[in-house]
Amino acid sequence: MKLTVWTYEGPPHVGAMRVATGMTGLHYVLHAPQGDTYADLLFTMIERRNHRPPVTYTTFQARDLGSDTADLFKTSLRDAYNRFQPEALIVGASCTAELIQDDPGGMSETMDIPVPVIPLELPSYQRKENFGADETFFQIVRALAKPMERTAQITCNLIGPTALGFRHRDDITEVTSLLSDMGVSVNVVAPMTASPSDIARMGAAHFNVLMYPETAESAARWMQRELGQPYTKTVPIGVGATRDFVAEVTQITGRDPYLDDSRLRLPWYSKSVDSTYLTGKRVFLFGDGTHVAAAARIARDEMGFEVVGLGCYNREMARPLRTLAKDYGLEALITDDYLEVERVIETLQPEMILGTQMERHIGKRLGIPCAVISAPVHVQDFPARYSPQMGIEGANVIFDTWVHPLVMGLEEHLLHMFRDDFEFHDAAGPSHHGGRAVRPDVAGGPAPAAAPPPRDISGQKKPGAEVIWLADAERELKKIPFFVRGKARRNTEVFATERGVSEISVDTLYEAKAHYAR
Amino acid sequence: MTEAPRLPLSGGCRNEPILKQRGQREVFCGLTGIIWLHRKMQDAFFLVIGSRTCAHLLQSAAGVMIFAEPRFGTAILEESDLAGMADAQAELDKVVDQLLARRTDIKQLFLVGSCPSEVIKLDLARAAERMTERYAPSVRVLNFSGSGIETTFTQGEDACLAAMVPVLPKTAERQLLLVGALPDVVEEQAVSLLSDMGIGPIKVLPAPRADADLGLGENTVFALTQPFLGDTHAALDRRGARHLPAPFPFGEEGTTAWLRVIAEEFGVDAETFDKVTAAPRARARKAIAQASETLRGKSIFFFPDSQLEIPLARFLTRECGMDAIEISAPFIHKGIVGPDLDLLAQGPTFSEGQDVDLQLDRCRQARPDLTVCGLGLANPLEAEGLATKWAIELVFTPVHFYEQAGDLAGLFSRPLRRADLLHLEATT
Numbered sequence: 017m018k019l020t021v022w023t024y025e026g027p028p029h030v031g032a033m034r035v036a037t038g039m040t041g042l043h044y045v046l047h048a049p050q051g052d053t054y055a056d057l058l059f060t061m062i063e064r065r066n067h068r069p070p071v072t073y074t075t076f077q078a079r080d081l082g083s084d085t086a087d088l089f090k091t092s093l094r095d096a097y098n099r100f101q102p103e104a105l106i107v108g109a110s111c112t113a114e115l116i117q118d119d120p121g122g123m124s125e126t127m128d129i130p131v132p133v134i135p136l137e138l139p140s141y142q143r144k145e146n147f148g149a150d151e152t153f154f155q156i157v158r159a160l161a162k163p164m165e166r167t168a169q170i171t172c173n174l175i176g177p178t179a180l181g182f183r184h185r186d187d188i189t190e191v192t193s194l195l196s197d198m199g200v201s202v203n204v205v206a207p208m209t210a211s212p213s214d215i216a217r218m219g220a221a222h223f224n225v226l227m228y229p230e231t232a233e234s235a236a237r238w239m240q241r242e243l244g245q246p247y248t249k250t251v252p253i254g255v256g257a258t259r260d261f262v263a264e265v266t267q268i269t270g271r272d273p274y275l276d277d278s279r280l281r282l283p284w285y286s287k288s289v290d291s292t293y294l295t296g297k298r299v300f301l302f303g304d305g306t307h308v309a310a311a312a313r314i315a316r317d318e319m320g321f322e323v324v325g326l327g328c329y330n331r332e333m334a335r336p337l338r339t340l341a342k343d344y345g346l347e348a349l350i351t352d353d354y355l356e357v358e359r360v361i362e363t364l365q366p367e368m369i370l371g372t373q374m375e376r377h378i379g380k381r382l383g384i385p386c387a388v389i390s391a392p393v394h395v396q397d398f399p400a401r402y403s404p405q406m407g408i409e410g411a412n413v414i415f416d417t418w419v420h421p422l423v424m425g426l427e428e429h430l431l432h433m434f435r436d437d438f439e440f441h442d443a444a445g446p447s448h449h450g451g452r453a454v455r456p457d458v459a460g461g462p463a464p465a466a467a468p469p470p471r472d473i474s475g476q477k478k479p480g481a482e483v484i485w486l487a488d489a490e491r492e493l494k495k496i497p498f499f500v501r502g503k504a505r506r507n508t509e510v511f512a513t514e515r516g517v518s519e520i521s522v523d524t525l526y527e528a529k530a531h532y533a534r
Numbered sequence: 535m536t537e538a539p540r541l542p543l544s545g546g547c548r549n550e551p552i553l554k555q556r557g558q559r560e561v562f563c564g565l566t567g568i569i570w571l572h573r574k575m576q577d578a579f580f581l582v583i584g585s586r587t588c589a590h591l592l593q594s595a596a597g598v599m600i601f602a603e604p605r606f607g608t609a610i611l612e613e614s615d616l617a618g619m620a621d622a623q624a625e626l627d628k629v630v631d632q633l634l635a636r637r638t639d640i641k642q643l644f645l646v647g648s649c650p651s652e653v654i655k656l657d658l659a660r661a662a663e664r665m666t667e668r669y670a671p672s673v674r675v676l677n678f679s680g681s682g683i684e685t686t687f688t689q690g691e692d693a694c695l696a697a698m699v700p701v702l703p704k705t706a707e708r709q710l711l712l713v714g715a716l717p718d719v720v721e722e723q724a725v726s727l728l729s730d731m732g733i734g735p736i737k738v739l740p741a742p743r744a745d746a747d748l749g750l751g752e753n754t755v756f757a758l759t760q761p762f763l764g765d766t767h768a769a770l771d772r773r774g775a776r777h778l779p780a781p782f783p784f785g786e787e788g789t790t791a792w793l794r795v796i797a798e799e800f801g802v803d804a805e806t807f808d809k810v811t812a813a814p815r816a817r818a819r820k821a822i823a824q825a826s827e828t829l830r831g832k833s834i835f836f837f838p839d840s841q842l843e844i845p846l847a848r849f850l851t852r853e854c855g856m857d858a859i860e861i862s863a864p865f866i867h868k869g870i871v872g873p874d875l876d877l878l879a880q881g882p883t884f885s886e887g888q889d890v891d892l893q894l895d896r897c898r899q900a901r902p903d904l905t906v907c908g909l910g911l912a913n914p915l916e917a918e919g920l921a922t923k924w925a926i927e928l929v930f931t932p933v934h935f936y937e938q939a940g941d942l943a944g945l946f947s948r949p950l951r952r953a954d955l956l957h958l959e960a961t962t
Binding site for chain 2: 018019020026058067092110111
């Protein structure tokens with residue numbers, strides 16, 4: 017047993033739901049107890065879908081156990097077929113049904129449903145959501161895709177986008193237009209937007225674009241082997257990666273490389289003098305392997321940040337990420353325990369976090385700016401406006417998204433610095449409501465009490481906790497802008513510990529500052 | 535004392551036939567009760583023994599609360615736990631040790647059963663007894679099941695409170711016990727109204743802390759503030775406490791009727807009752823009249839969710855002028871919602887349980903002006919042109935008693951007002 021509060025990924029059958037919900041004309045019959053329908057609202061609320069996920073749950077209850085759960089499954093399958101008339105069905109068990117061993121696959125074979133019924137084996141007690149999506153898509157492709165004559169024009173399939181995928185909707189649009197500029201049209205996008213009959217047409221494409229390895233790598237490998245379709249290895253997130261992707265497509269198709277970068281603004285924005293203050297900003301990255309790998313390259317090579325830590329929660333991507341981390345002189349953090357992520361962030365004291373919804377909250381607690389680069393995400397990260405991560409517009413979106421919290425941080429700092437200023441102190445009232453300002457009783461007004469430091473819930477001893485800060489050094493530290501204060505504290509403590517100094521004075525603080533000057 | 539509510543001319547609905555269908559049910563399991571229960575019991579921790587699905591559900595339901603280091607968590611079963619039973623008990627001990635070492639503020643620990651733990655017959659009752667001995671006197675360990683195979687949504691609270699009743703100390707004191715977790719602000723209003731009538735002592739289940747001086751006995755009478763407390767009702771009954779059946783305190787009429795039953799039990803005279811209730815009643819009526827303008831004459835359809843449906847339908851039809859087409863609840867306990875059924879005019883279909891596809895067919899055919907349903911159905915129905923009110927909010931928002939009556943009507947009128955407000959077509 018493992019004590020868990022937050023989980024980065026749902027169970028594998030939620031991954032299967034992501035595939036089914038992204039598709040059309042496919043229905044999922046899930047052997048599951050009452051209550052498992054909670055997952056529907058991830059799709060209807062977070063992604064704001066305007067239809068119910070195409071999932072029928074058998075919803076067995078205690079009174080059904082031991083007697084007729086198998087019949088219940090058969091009835092549900094029959095009813096679902098009759099009501100929805102799908103082109104194909106997938107069937108499987110949720111974690112509880114896995115324990116009662118009814119074998120949905122075996123049962124559906126005996127029922128002569130007139131469309132393909134694809135059984136799923138999703139081990140709920142070993143694997144998680146991304147595996148569920150990848151395995152489901154793989155089984156669907158394996159059951160329905162066939163070798164066939166290639167299209168006369170050069171075409172490809174886009175594979176990997178699913179329901180509840182982070183920015184999948186707009187990434188499809190961006191990659192499609194990028195390929196179209198090169199004279200490559202899209203045969204099938206799958207699983208999202210595809211029907212089972214579309215899956216059957218996938219063999220006609222010349223190659224596959226693997227957009228998200230987490231959800232389609234197994235299918236990509238199978239199609240390479242069985243249908244002779246090569247697949248792209250570069251995920252086009254970031255300027256450099258997009259250019260590499262174009263080169264890779266060129267190599268596969270023999271077409272001339274072409275990238276319309278007339279709307280590409282990241283390079284100039286990143287060069288402009290306003291961005292100088294981004295230089296060497298220490299960032300920590302966490303999320304799914306694909307987005308973290310892409311973000312690390314953008315952070316270092318395109319924004320001029322310093323990557324001080326990176327990791328992922330999906331162990332399927334552990335190996336490529338460990339290899340990548342070496343290139344950055346780092347040890348990758350592979351964990352699905354958010355407390356561990358929090359501890360690492362606290363130790364590193366980065367100036368910015370790029371992560372998931374979870375890291376956003378860790379950042380909030382520690383007062384560190386944060387931008388979201390990966391699922392799991394909340395409703396605000398399924399935006400109404402066009403916001404891809406991939407391609408040219410993706411790079412523009414990423415620049416804005418990452419810089420935004422930092423600029424906010426700077427604004428906050430300026431307000432903080434001038435909070436005792438005669439016009440800006442807390443009691444002064446909004447400055448643009450001329451003449452409404454309340455005069456402070458005491459000139460300058462009382463400085464508001466600083467917010468209490470966040471409670472440490474990690475149960476860990478902080479590094480350097482044995483070093484004592486003298487009162488005047490502590491006061492001096494408070495004068496340092498809050499968004500670099502954590503770094504200054506940590507650097508000073510490390511500096512003191514290395515030199516065997518047990519009390520930090522103002523001098524120690526400034527000696528450390530000189531030592532770490534960049 | 536003010537007159538009792540007038541009964542409907544068409545006769546009440548206590549003996550109306552109930553449609554019972556079996557099939558797919560689009561409902562939450564009882565684990566969701568933990569989300570609001572842990573806010574009420576300040577020294578309790580809820581440890582679900584379940585799968586990643588259980589953890590994922592709690593996370594989806596708890597939303598942003600997850601990040602406040604809440605007092606609940608899941609011991610996720612792994613492959614090794616499914617192999618042998620003795621091992622699972624040892625694993626559970628390990629997790630609980632780890633938890634209690636980290637959270638020394640915990641005085642009550644609930645081991646919460648889930649579908650997976652029930653199916654593998656993990657004996658949590660025995661585990662709770664063993665741990666109670668081990669951690670006595672600092673921590674009391676109890677267990678209940680919030681599994682989907684046994685409980686629907688708010689029944690999780692019922693299972694939890696019912697597990698607490700047998701271990702409460704005995705008392706011969708004549709007292710009133712209010713049963714059901716309410717938002718603090720609402721609970722304070724209820725207690726102060728009753729205290730102003732001279733009723734006391736008043737106790738509340740669940741008490742905010744384990745060390746509250748809550749006892750039970752033959753001289754305890756109890757009033758339910760929530761309709762989904764059937765098992766708790768039975769457990770209190772077994773301890774000799776007596777139930778005061780009443781309509782539930784929603785709206786002006788419901789609150790007054792609920793208070794009156796208690797006032798009569800404690801011999802409060804009519805003058806005192808009127809003096810205490812007159813002003814808040816007038817306020818509530820005024821607020822309801824304003825908030826329910828858009829609701830008059832509109833039809834409403836309830837999908838099953840929380841067991842609040844029958845009392846709410848009574849409020850909306852009698853006090854807001856709505857017409858109910860179908861009122862369905864996951865479970866209908868006539869000993870508890872009987873007084874509300876008596877006040878409902880005949881006409882609506884009553885259903886218990888659900889076959890969601892068949893119920894959706896009925897809803898589409900009826901085209902109600904407002905549909906009360908869960909979040910899995912709300913947006914899809916909106917897309918079909920039906921106005922919806924998502925039901926879960928009714929469990930999390932303060933809606934009981936006089937001061938919230940206007941807000942309660944407002945929860946239902948807002949979606950209709952919004953539909954009237956939005957104009958997205960060209961003006962030509």
